[in-house]
Amino acid sequence: xxxxxxxxxxxxxxxxxxxxxxxxxxxxxxxxxxxxxxxxxxxxxxxxxxxxxxxxxxxxxxxxxxxxxxxxxxxxxxxxxxxxxxxxxxxxxxxxxxxxxxxxxxxxxxxxxxxxxxxxxxxxxxxxxxxxxxxxxxxxxxxxxxxxxxxxxxxxxxxxxxxxxxxxxxxxxxxxxxxxxxxxxxxxxxxxxxxxxxxxxxxxx
Numbered sequence: 001x002x003x004x005x006x007x008x009x010x011x012x013x014x015x016x017x018x019x020x021x022x023x024x025x026x027x028x029x030x031x032x033x034x035x036x037x038x039x040x041x042x043x044x045x046x047x048x049x050x051x052x053x054x055x056x057x058x059x060x061x062x063x064x065x066x067x068x069x070x071x072x073x074x075x076x077x078x079x080x081x082x083x084x085x086x087x088x089x090x091x092x093x094x095x096x097x098x099x100x101x102x103x104x105x106x107x108x109x110x111x112x113x114x115x116x117x118x119x120x121x122x123x124x125x126x127x128x129x130x131x132x133x134x135x136x137x138x139x140x141x142x143x144x145x146x147x148x149x150x151x152x153x154x155x156x157x158x159x160x161x162x163x164x165x166x167x168x169x170x171x172x173x174x175x176x177x178x179x180x181x182x183x184x185x186x187x188x189x190x191x192x193x194x195x196x197x198x199x200x201x202x203x204x205x
Contacts, residue, residue: 023050031113032106033059038067058158062105123167133174142171
């Protein structure tokens with residue numbers, strides 16, 4: 001369940017020079033966009049920027065309530081979401097009601113969200129390479145992805161974005177018999193994997 005954890009207060013000294021690009025790439029590569037809700041986080045421009053990108057990519061957003069926040073103060077998309085309440089919780093969080101709720105939220109439909117992310121990353125790479133055919137899926141991969149896409153487009157939430165739909169269709173039409181396209185999937189997921197490991201330790205103690 002690769003996650004991106006957002007909402008932690010950090011100092012300027014800890015910010016990378018290419019912060020905007022780093023946030024964008026990490027958001028693209030995560031399966032779950034976890035937002036730590038506090039009065040400070042909901043007024044932080046960086047946090048809001050990342051949240052808007054996650055929503056535009058139809059990522060699963062998982063809000064965690066760390067401090068009391070009035071619902072009306074939250075960005076509108078978060079107001080109707082199901083929060084995990086960790087106010088006052090102590091480690092191991094998995095033994096608390098809020099921690100158990102969070103674990104269930106992150107593990108639900110994990111395979112679907114992993115495929116959602118993998119196809120999104122492949123489609124974005126294709127787009128950034130001027131839609132070069134070498135970056136399409138192979139015909140076999142495309143047919144498998146097309147079956148997933150047909151079911152995914154019937155969903156009410158977390159549907160693939162239009163670019164992914166186009167990428168899969170083009171792969172079915174024009175993909176090679178076998179694909180040797182470069183992939184930055186492993187590189188993109190490395191910081192997300194580190195954050196996922198930290199989150200699991202945080203929850204289980």
